[in-house]
Amino acid sequence: MSLPDPDQKETGRIEAFSDGVFAIAITLLVLEIKVPHEVEAGRLARALLEQWPSYLAFLTRFSFIGIMWINHHRIFRLIHRSDHGLLLVNGLLLLGVTFVPFPTALVADYLRHPDEYVAVMVFNGTYLVISIFFNLLWGYAYRRGLFASSTDSRAPRGINRAYLIGPLLYLVAIGLALVNATASLVLNLALAIFYGLSRD
Amino acid sequence: MSLPDPDQKETGRIEAFSDGVFAIAITLLVLEIKVPHEVEAGRLARALLEQWPSYLAFLTRFSFIGIMWINHHRIFRLIHRSDHGLLLVNGLLLLGVTFVPFPTALVADYLRHPDEYVAVMVFNGTYLVISIFFNLLWGYAYRRGLFASSTDSRAPRGINRAYLIGPLLYLVAIGLALVNATASLVLNLALAIFYGLSRD
Amino acid sequence: MSLPDPDQKETGRIEAFSDGVFAIAITLLVLEIKVPHEVEAGRLARALLEQWPSYLAFLTRFSFIGIMWINHHRIFRLIHRSDHGLLLVNGLLLLGVTFVPFPTALVADYLRHPDEYVAVMVFNGTYLVISIFFNLLWGYAYRRGLFASSTDSRAPRGINRAYLIGPLLYLVAIGLALVNATASLVLNLALAIFYGLSRD
Amino acid sequence: MSLPDPDQKETGRIEAFSDGVFAIAITLLVLEIKVPHEVEAGRLARALLEQWPSYLAFLTRFSFIGIMWINHHRIFRLIHRSDHGLLLVNGLLLLGVTFVPFPTALVADYLRHPDEYVAVMVFNGTYLVISIFFNLLWGYAYRRGLFASSTDSRAPRGINRAYLIGPLLYLVAIGLALVNATASLVLNLALAIFYGLSRD
Numbered sequence: 001m002s003l004p005d006p007d008q009k010e011t012g013r014i015e016a017f018s019d020g021v022f023a024i025a026i027t028l029l030v031l032e033i034k035v036p037h038e039v040e041a042g043r044l045a046r047a048l049l050e051q052w053p054s055y056l057a058f059l060t061r062f063s064f065i066g067i068m069w070i071n072h073h074r075i076f077r078l079i080h081r082s083d084h085g086l087l088l089v090n091g092l093l094l095l096g097v098t099f100v101p102f103p104t105a106l107v108a109d110y111l112r113h114p115d116e117y118v119a120v121m122v123f124n125g126t127y128l129v130i131s132i133f134f135n136l137l138w139g140y141a142y143r144r145g146l147f148a149s150s151t152d153s154r155a156p157r158g159i160n161r162a163y164l165i166g167p168l169l170y171l172v173a174i175g176l177a178l179v180n181a182t183a184s185l186v187l188n189l190a191l192a193i194f195y196g197l198s199r200d
Numbered sequence: 201m202s203l204p205d206p207d208q209k210e211t212g213r214i215e216a217f218s219d220g221v222f223a224i225a226i227t228l229l230v231l232e233i234k235v236p237h238e239v240e241a242g243r244l245a246r247a248l249l250e251q252w253p254s255y256l257a258f259l260t261r262f263s264f265i266g267i268m269w270i271n272h273h274r275i276f277r278l279i280h281r282s283d284h285g286l287l288l289v290n291g292l293l294l295l296g297v298t299f300v301p302f303p304t305a306l307v308a309d310y311l312r313h314p315d316e317y318v319a320v321m322v323f324n325g326t327y328l329v330i331s332i333f334f335n336l337l338w339g340y341a342y343r344r345g346l347f348a349s350s351t352d353s354r355a356p357r358g359i360n361r362a363y364l365i366g367p368l369l370y371l372v373a374i375g376l377a378l379v380n381a382t383a384s385l386v387l388n389l390a391l392a393i394f395y396g397l398s399r400d
Numbered sequence: 401m402s403l404p405d406p407d408q409k410e411t412g413r414i415e416a417f418s419d420g421v422f423a424i425a426i427t428l429l430v431l432e433i434k435v436p437h438e439v440e441a442g443r444l445a446r447a448l449l450e451q452w453p454s455y456l457a458f459l460t461r462f463s464f465i466g467i468m469w470i471n472h473h474r475i476f477r478l479i480h481r482s483d484h485g486l487l488l489v490n491g492l493l494l495l496g497v498t499f500v501p502f503p504t505a506l507v508a509d510y511l512r513h514p515d516e517y518v519a520v521m522v523f524n525g526t527y528l529v530i531s532i533f534f535n536l537l538w539g540y541a542y543r544r545g546l547f548a549s550s551t552d553s554r555a556p557r558g559i560n561r562a563y564l565i566g567p568l569l570y571l572v573a574i575g576l577a578l579v580n581a582t583a584s585l586v587l588n589l590a591l592a593i594f595y596g597l598s599r600d
Numbered sequence: 601m602s603l604p605d606p607d608q609k610e611t612g613r614i615e616a617f618s619d620g621v622f623a624i625a626i627t628l629l630v631l632e633i634k635v636p637h638e639v640e641a642g643r644l645a646r647a648l649l650e651q652w653p654s655y656l657a658f659l660t661r662f663s664f665i666g667i668m669w670i671n672h673h674r675i676f677r678l679i680h681r682s683d684h685g686l687l688l689v690n691g692l693l694l695l696g697v698t699f700v701p702f703p704t705a706l707v708a709d710y711l712r713h714p715d716e717y718v719a720v721m722v723f724n725g726t727y728l729v730i731s732i733f734f735n736l737l738w739g740y741a742y743r744r745g746l747f748a749s750s751t752d753s754r755a756p757r758g759i760n761r762a763y764l765i766g767p768l769l770y771l772v773a774i775g776l777a778l779v780n781a782t783a784s785l786v787l788n789l790a791l792a793i794f795y796g797l798s799r800d
Binding site for chain 2: 413414416417419420421423424425428484487488491494495498499501502505506509510513514515518519522
């Protein structure tokens, strides 16, 4: 601890700032679940059940932002050094994360509307952009050699393959929305589960 | 500090992210206490006293989220290593924590309503789920051997017993709500005090 | 880093959680400054100047929460070990901090109202309670010997004297509100400046 | 880790608190992008495109707060020790950061209004004050010798020159607003890009 070791310190603060952004984005969501008002006697249970879409939206957004945090964590577990470019690329990723509540609310509001395909395309388009930013972050750290020297060289490569596929599959999901909006959402969900559960 | 020691680093970031979520959930609550509007001369003191339920709700929610933070802290004081599953199980627990404001508002709004038992069941049901998630977290860390090697083996076992009782007692509280909603809330409060004050 | 050193780890997390609470409480305040709407041509500058009370309220709240953070920081710079009681006492203090926006809004709304003395008493009463909690925190850490062994024994004693005077002066401010609400607020401000600027 | 090393601990907590403030300020912004309501069939895409100013405002504010975080990070990478004055000066800077959403909303609302020059002057005035606070922070740390002893003496001097120019250029931008509000905004944007992209 006597040596300055500025690189380690830098990564710590990028992670702390990112954690703050993820934590706020994930916690603000509950504010959108409303208590039903002026319910007659004997009707509260039904009134609560009827607002299932708002619970589902809460659960979906929580899961998606949580999964993105896990992936961010997974990449930064390997990164031990930092530079100016890493701050900028990480900033792009956080921009995507803080934007997520908007397309999610859009899909929730327009799901049975004739224009639902537009909402689903915006939704999948957001994840397309985020998956590109994840690739940028990973690729930047890889090319600049910011990984810990002790990192097993297979770990970055495994992440690499999983991330490269992401943008392609989100492009497919965007095209699919023109044919079938529900199928497009299901593909999005499948991708989220894949990125959430896959172990490196 | 020359060795990579990736496990310690991981726990630190899970705790930082969780701290952020707890801190936001506990701080947002004050936004719901409103300043009384257009009060006549000589009536402000009474107007302030009359909104005692909103102070009580603020106090209750603050205490409950605070107690959950203390318990989270207590478990992670013992956990020194981390893996992918720990991230997922901890995520479930945070999902429960961020959901708490909704059932609390529900009880506050429906406490003297004929359907108050529904509100109290949802309230205790939320804590049942959270207590199960606490057991999952503790059990996962125990089975995967994520505790620090220096941990006194009695500490985890003491926590274990206190946590295993939790879901059973919350189930009792849910059943009790069908008979007497107030008694069910009192049992919930007693459990919160027990988990808040018990020292390991 | 090879020794577990659980005490240091604990203090770190209490501070991180407290930092989150302070940061959120201090940042949410700007949401209450509103952009003036539908202002005629040539009137925007005046419209902006006319809402000076909302800038003053923003500045006051920011300063007060900032000063409390500095004092919290000052105490925890000395505390290196932690136990269950410290979590509870620190929780009481955070409860006071998250409550601050309510009495501040109350004073802003009722400052030229016949009942302004009520609002000012609630305002100073909140700071009375917070100053008692600061004494509790400091006294608890002192009695339980949670300070770092290297701590100069004069530093805690200096803080001690400054903190013990606090509750007495806030009591004076509460009594003063019955005679003159403005004088009571000025005393509160003077105390805030004293605690903000005094160096240990 | 056996030595107390209180200075390093202090800087860590100032940075953690500041990170929290920056993270909240940057994340709250998305709450202001609204989902368009009651859009007729076939009109959603257009309705979404028509609210481009709110996306632009989101992007602008995110970038500006992000750039200020990068600059804060850059300064604190060099600062390793802390004292009471640093807390106060850093507090001034955070005051400026939490205020940013107000002038940004002001410009967004009054951009094609006859009084747009007032809004743009407030906007650039805010950045003038923030740039002065950045100079105060840097100057304070420099004069009090709070930099790490290992710091290359050229790094602080490089930052010094870039920061000293800031207030002068923001003064020019304020004057320019009287002649041409758009040109004043463009100069502000150019400065933001300069401070965001310049590497030390």
